[in-house]
Amino acid sequence: MKTRKSIDPFWWSLFGTGGVIAALCLPALLFLNGVAIPLGWIEAPSYEHVLTLVKNSLTRLFLFVVISLSLFHWAHRFRFTLYDGLQLKHLNQLIAVLCYGTAMIGTIASLYTLWGL
């Protein structure tokens, strides 16, 4: 952890915050949206209800933070997994660009989607 920190505290802080947000929020969102509602355990909220909900600024901000920071959490962690696990140290730069780049694209796409509603 120490070496990671010294390499780039900025990415590490995004990784850390994203890790907390993902740990707290994703299981509930995933369970409800992807398992409980599709299986009919819980009645799906209506289109209008979801639309009204997402049009609320606080919901938008929440979803933006969840999506973007989850992606930056992945980017940093996955980068070092490839690094340590598969020893792709010679591809360091390429991997970093691909990982953080994907997170940035997702962030821009979520901004565009959420505020285009």
Add this chain to the structure above:
Amino acid sequence: MTINTQYTKFRPQRYQTRVPIFWWVHKWAHLRFITRELTSVFVAIYAFVLLFQLWALNQGAETYALFLAWLRTPISIGLHMVALLFVIFHSITWFNLAPKALVLRLGTKRVPDAVLIVLNYLAWGVLSVVIAWIMLKA
């Protein structure tokens, strides 16, 4: 910003022992470590699914209904169940490691690790209920 850390710069070739690529499959602790790191893949995939759902919502009621229909397919439900296991594994490992990353003090006394961990799990529970309540209240 320096991305390339020049790993081998201070490690002359003759001192390098070769580590096999799959070094982490032989020991349970290592395998668990890699599994923990790979939970992030499911975190990212779900972030994109969520984004896709918002996009469908944006397209109108019909597209959104199609998206919900796709969520009901057995493949989707199966994949979501697998992803759920990994995401929960992420939460558990993350909360259990929290005291190592964050040292809280009350006065001169350090807050015990167990207290921090319990607080994390409580926050997880409360937030999950709040999310469900906001999403589902009609």
